[in-house]
Every structure is written in C-alpha cells, then in structure tokens.
Amino acid sequence: MANPLLQAINLTKRYGQFTALSNLNIKIVGPKCVGFLGPNGAGKTTTLKLFTDMIRPTYGHALINGVDVHKNKKIALSMVGTLIETPEVYPSLTEKEALFMIAEIKGVPHKFLERSVKEVVNKVKMKRWLDQKVGKMSKGMKQRINIAAALLGDPDIILLDEPTSGLDPRGMSEVREIIKDLKKEKKLIFMSSHLLSEVSEICDEVALINHGKLMAYGPINEVTSRFSNGRTAIIEVSTIRPLQSSVIKRIRKINGVRGVDILDTKRFNLRLFGGIDAQQKLLESLVKLRIGVISFKPSASALEETYLSVFKETV
Amino acid sequence: MEKLNLGHKNIVPNSIKQVLTMLKYSLLDYVGSRRFFVLLIIVAIIAIMLTAVMAYFRPADSLASPLSFYSNWWGESSTLVIILSAVFFGGDAISGEFQNKTGYFLIGNPIRRSAIYIGKWLAALMASLAILGVFALITIGNGLYYFGLSGLPSQFLEALLFSIFYMVSALGLTFFFSSMFKSSTVAILTTVILLLFAFSLIQALVANLAHVEPWFIITYGAQIISNVLMNPYPPHVSTTSVHSAAGSIASSKAISITTYNASIFEGLMILAAYFLVTIIIGPILFERKEFT
Ligand SMILES: Nc1ncnc2c1ncn2[C@@H]1O[C@H](COP(=O)(O)OP(=O)(O)O)[C@@H](O)[C@H]1O
Ligand SMILES: [Mg+2]
Numbered sequence: 258m259a260n261p262l263l264q265a266i267n268l269t270k271r272y273g274q275f276t277a278l279s280n281l282n283i284k285i286v287g288p289k290c291v292g293f294l295g296p297n298g299a300g301k302t303t304t305l306k307l308f309t310d311m312i313r314p315t316y317g318h319a320l321i322n323g324v325d326v327h328k329n330k331k332i333a334l335s336m337v338g339t340l341i342e343t344p345e346v347y348p349s350l351t352e353k354e355a356l357f358m359i360a361e362i363k364g365v366p367h368k369f370l371e372r373s374v375k376e377v378v379n380k381v382k383m384k385r386w387l388d389q390k391v392g393k394m395s396k397g398m399k400q401r402i403n404i405a406a407a408l409l410g411d412p413d414i415i416l417l418d419e420p421t422s423g424l425d426p427r428g429m430s431e432v433r434e435i436i437k438d439l440k441k442e443k444k445l446i447f448m449s450s451h452l453l454s455e456v457s458e459i460c461d462e463v464a465l466i467n468h469g470k471l472m473a474y475g476p477i478n479e480v481t482s483r484f485s486n487g488r489t490a491i492i493e494v495s496t497i498r499p500l501q502s503s504v505i506k507r508i509r510k511i512n513g514v515r516g517v518d519i520l521d522t523k524r525f526n527l528r529l530f531g532g533i534d535a536q537q538k539l540l541e542s543l544v545k546l547r548i549g550v551i552s553f554k555p556s557a558s559a560l561e562e563t564y565l566s567v568f569k570e571t572v
Numbered sequence: 573m574e575k576l577n578l579g580h581k582n583i584v585p586n587s588i589k590q591v592l593t594m595l596k597y598s599l600l601d602y603v604g605s606r607r608f609f610v611l612l613i614i615v616a617i618i619a620i621m622l623t624a625v626m627a628y629f630r631p632a633d634s635l636a637s638p639l640s641f642y643s644n645w646w647g648e649s650s651t652l653v654i655i656l657s658a659v660f661f662g663g664d665a666i667s668g669e670f671q672n673k674t675g676y677f678l679i680g681n682p683i684r685r686s687a688i689y690i691g692k693w694l695a696a697l698m699a700s701l702a703i704l705g706v707f708a709l710i711t712i713g714n715g716l717y718y719f720g721l722s723g724l725p726s727q728f729l730e731a732l733l734f735s736i737f738y739m740v741s742a743l744g745l746t747f748f749f750s751s752m753f754k755s756s757t758v759a760i761l762t763t764v765i766l767l768l769f770a771f772s773l774i775q776a777l778v779a780n781l782a783h784v785e786p787w788f789i790i791t792y793g794a795q796i797i798s799n800v801l802m803n804p805y806p807p808h809v810s811t812t813s814v815h816s817a818a819g820s821i822a823s824s825k826a827i828s829i830t831t832y833n834a835s836i837f838e839g840l841m842i843l844a845a846y847f848l849v850t851i852i853i854g855p856i857l858f859e860r861k862e863f864t
Contacts, residue, residue: 330682339681340680344673345674347598358597359677359681
C-alpha cells in the first residue's frame with residue numbers, strides 16, 4: 258500500500274474580501290495522526306471542506322494521494338473517510354440503512370456490506386440501535402453514526418472536523434479511544450480541534466493555524482521546542498518501575514533540568530531549559546540512568562505554552 | 573477491537589450505480605417520512621370528497637358520459653395532486669441538503685453531486701407517482717361504478733399519461749428551484765407560488781394583454797391533460813367578447829378574452845422542454861453551490 262498523502266499547495270479561500278484560509282502549504286505523508294489545532298474561526302473547517310470539495314478554492318490545490326480534490330473528487334476521495342461539521346442523516350432512515358447507503362456509495366462489495374457495517378457499528382458502540390430511525394436519535398448518537406460512516410470501507414485517510422464536539426465527556430473520551438485505535442491500523446488521520454489536551458493526547462504531529470494562516474507544522478515536541486526556544490519546555494516521562502527518591506535527585510542534576518514534578522509513582526514532569534537539542538540530551542541522560550523510561554513526550558502544558566505564545570502574537 | 577481483514581479493495585461504483593443507491597435510500601426516506609403520509613391523507617381526502625359529491629348529488633353534467641365524468645374529475649383535480657406532490661417531494665429536496673445538513677453526510681464521499689440530485693429526483697418521482705396512482709385508482713374506481721369497464725375512454729388513458737409527463741416536468745422544476753436556494757422555505761414558497769398562482773396569472777395576462785400564446789409556461793402545456801378529455805378538443809385560439817354590464821349598450825366597451833390552447837404535440841414539447849432544461853441546469857447549480 259502506498260503511503261497516504263495529504264497536500265495543500267497555496268490553498269486559499271476567500272469569502273468576498275475576507276480571507277478564511279491564506280496560502281496554505283502543507284504536506285502530510287504516511288500513517289500518523291495530525292492534529293489541526295487553532296481557536297474558533299481559525300480556518301480549520303474551511304481547510305477540511307476544501308479537502309472534501311464542499312467548497313472551491315479561490316486558488317491553489319487540495320491534493321489527496323496526489324489527486325486534486327476539486328478536479329477529480331471521486332478518485333481523490335475513494336480511499337478517504339470524512340466527517341465535517343455535524344452532518345445529519347435522512348431522518349426516516351434507520352442507522353443500518355444510513356450506513357448501508359454510505360457503504361454502497363463507497364463501493365464496499367455486496368457480500369461484505371453486512372460485515373463492514375457491523376464492524377464500524379461495533380467500533381462506535383451503536384450496535385443496539387441499528388434498526389432505529391436516525392431522526393429520533395440524540396446528538397451524540399448521531400455523531401457516532403457519522404464517525405461510523407467515515408470509517409466504512411476501511412479508508413487509508415481519515416479527515417475529522419472536531420470529532421468530539423457536541424459529545425458529553427464520556428462520549429468524548431470514547432471517540433478519542435476510537436481514534437487511538439485507528440492509529441494502530443496505519444491510517445493517516447487529520448483531525449481538527451480547538452482542544453489542546455485532545456491533540457496532545459491523541460496526535461503525533463500538530464499543525465497550528467490561526468487567522469487562516471499556518472503557524473507551524475511538525476511533530477509535537479519539535480513544534481513546542483521551536484516555540485519554547487530559550488524558554489522552559491515541559492516533558493512528561495513515564496517509567497516502567499516506580500521511582501526511587503535517590504533517582505529523582507540524580508534527575509534534578511541533569512544539565513538543563515529546572516525542576517521535577519512528580520505526577521505519580523511512575524510518572525513525572527520535567528521542566529527543561531532549551532530547545533530540541535536539550536530534549537535529545539535529556540532523553541539520553543535519562544536512559545543512561547536505567548530508570549526504565551517507557552515514554553518521553555512534551556506534555557500538554559508544553560503545547561499549551563506554545564499554543565498561547567503562538568496565538569498571543571497574532572490576536 | 574480486532575481489525576477485520578476483508579481482503580478486498582473498494583472500487584468506487586460508477587455514477588449510474590450510485591444514482592441507483594441514492595434512489596433506493598432516498599425513496600426509503602421519502603416513503604417513511606411524515607410528509608409522504610400527510611400527502612397521502614390530503615389526496616385521500618380530496619378523492620373521498622369527490623366520491624361523496626358524485627354519489628350524493630349525482631351531478632348531471634358529470635354523469636352525462638364517461639368522458640365528461642373523467643373530464644370533471646381528473647381534468648379538474650389531477651393537476652392539484654401533481655403540483656402538491658412536486659412541491660412536497662421536490663420543494664426542498666436540494667435546499668434541504670444544505671439547510672438540514674444532510675448533504676454533509678453525503679458530500680464527503682466519492683460521489684458526484686449530480687448523482688445525488690438525479691437519484692433523489694428519481695425517488696421523488698416514484699413517491700409522487702405512488703400518490704398519483706392512489707388518486708388514479710380512486711378515480712377509476714368511481715368511473716367503473718358509474719359506467720363499467722366499457723366506459724373507460726381512451727382519452728382518460730391519454731390524460732393519465734400526460735399527467736405522468738406533467739409530474740416529471742413539475743418535479744424537474746421544483747428540484748431546479750430547490751437547488752437555486754439554500755433556504756428550504758424560500759425554495760418551497762417559490763415553487764408553490766409559481767405553480768399554483770403565478771404561472772396561471774402570467775398565462776392569462778400574456779394571452780389577454782399581449783395576445784401572445786403563452787407557450788413558455790409549464791401550466792399552459794399541462795392543460796393538455798384536461799383538454800384531451802374534452803370533446804371536441806378545444807381550438808388553438810378562441811376569442812370571447814364580453815360586454816360590460818354597466819352603462820348603456822351604446823357606451824359599453826366590449827372586452828375580448830383570448831384563450832389559447834396548446835395542441836397535444838405542443839403541450840408535450842413544453843413539458844419536455846421544462847424537464848430537459850431543469851434536469852440539466854439543476855444539477856449544475858447544485859455542483860456549483862458551496863457547503864459553507
Ligand atoms: N460562508 C462564509 N462567509 C463568510 N465568512 C465565512 C464563511 N464561512 C466561514 N467564514 C469565516 O471563515 C473563518 C474560518 O472559519 P472556519 O474554517 O469555520 O473556522 P474554524 O477554525 O473554527 O473551523 C471564520 O472567521 C468564519 O467566520
Ligand atoms: Mg470549525
């Protein structure tokens with residue numbers, strides 16, 4: 258299977274005089290989860306709509322696997338699952354009928370229809386309601402059906418526009434679990450969100466957008482360290498064994514470490530002075546301490562700092 | 573959850589297959605909707621009232637001959653049923669995709685908007701024909717009661733066929749307007765006003781004031797449904813002079829009323845033209861609309 262590819266070339270959308278998206282250039286290659294992060298009105302939905310031919314670019318191109326979405330929508334979207342804003346299903350259809358409709362449109366072979374629908378319905382925990390009319394369902398249930406529809410046909414690329422919006426906290430965390438599961442299936446997930454915590458929890462990479470302009474794109478730690486140059490980055494470290502206090506003392510002495518905040522017995526936050534080089538040296542030093550590091554990532558609060566610093570400048 | 577390896581690759585179906593998919597599920601939606609039910613009730617009420625009037629009053633002119641029966645019944649009321657169906661199923665068919673956000677469920681998939689449009693149009697046609705069929709069955713039931721099987725004039729079958737053509741054409745028009753506006757209310761109001769009042773008014777004005785044949789009006793073409801039930805078929809153009817009652821005969825002005833009647837061929841051409849233009853331009857409008 259070829260590497261999934263999303264690319265925008267000078268992608269621009271104007272509404273009259275107002276520029277909703279300005280010269281977006283981005284190339285996202287390979288299976289991973291990219292968070293498209295920005296405040297309300299930043300241009301996230303606009304971008305995703307351009308990638309699904311719901312709106313036309315003023316100029317520039319949205320390419321999926323190298324195919325221009327606006328010029329050749331059927332081919333471009335053939336291996337893509339999408340969920341833009343909050344779609345509604347024809348109200349008199351049952352959940353099953355609605356999903357069959359989408360599966361048939363996508364070309365799931367007839368003999369696999371039943372199984373495909375069952376599979377996605379299980380993922381979103383909506384099996385019980387298969388024969389219920391969608392018009393009678395709650396917002397949260399409808400959003401699950403929308404996610405199920407996006408997953409039908411086993412797409413390589415999944416475009417999600419604030420997939421957890423409109424859900425209650427449990428629904429939100431369930432949707433996040435679904436997305437995390439998808440990551441294991443080697444898919445390229447491009448997900449917009451205005452929630453930092455969500456992006457830092459789920460995503461490998463982040464694209465920051467504000468006022469229709471792309472501010473940064475890259476792996477989360479790279480982006481955070483780029484913006485925390487000369488400042489403090491916060492890194493969350495998890496270990497396989499509980500930490501001894503003697504070890505913590507030695508960690509404090511590592512070059513650049515400004516402080517250690519214990520989160521629980523196997524997890525702590527490091528406040529680190531410096532950019533990405535400092536992070537790399539820190540990780541090496543931690544590994545040498547043989548404390549059983551199993552994860553090392555700039556924490557949500559580091560991203561938050563970046564987020565605030567990026568968006569403060571432009572507001 | 574374990575990933576299901578279905579061992580296949582989806583091949584996006586051609587647009588004709590996708591049209592059929594849209595037809596199937598839109599029809600399911602239409603037939604299961606309250607709207608379908610309401611229209612069925614309205615049509616049933618119209619038919620039952622007509623049946624009751626016929627049975628109770630036995631109007632002499634209607635029961636004079638099978639042709640006059642079908643003329644008074646089908647010729648007078650079928651266009652109302654057709655217009656109602658066209659508005660009910662077509663009035664917001666496309667605008668609703670924007671306003672109700674159902675389009676957002678479909679558009680992000682590998683399907684052309686025109687395939688959605690045509691599929692929905694076919695579904696609306698089938699739902700409308702079902703409604704018209706119910707009305708036709710009740711009409712024929714009454715006809716058989718009064719005149720028997722031998723009293724089923726061939727002109728009625730022609731009228732039935734023309735009604736289907738009008739249905740096709742009127743749905744083309746309502747779909748066209750529904751793709752012109754994003755607001756369902758505006759789209760529905762436009763079609764209701766046009767089909768129920770404005771077209772007839774323009775038709776009358778054009779004929780009487782300009783003395784021009786209103787060949788460009790859909791309702792003018794649709795008159796072949798009632799005209800074919802007349803014996804003889806009305807003349808192409810007739811002028812009636814009416815003297816105003818007020819004032820002396822000497823000073824009264826004669827008002828002449830001009831009535832045009834399309835020939836069957838002409839009427840069919842008008843209906844066909846409306847259908848062709850709307851079924852081509854409607855999907856183009858839909859393709860160009862943005863889901864903002
Ligand atoms: N149809 C429209 N006409 C004018 N402005 C619009 C239209 N749609 C969106 N916008 C503006 O474009 C900007 C970006 O919107 P959007 O992409 O929806 O932001 P978000 O990042 O919250 O998804 C907003 O300021 C919004 O007001
Ligand atoms: Mg948005």
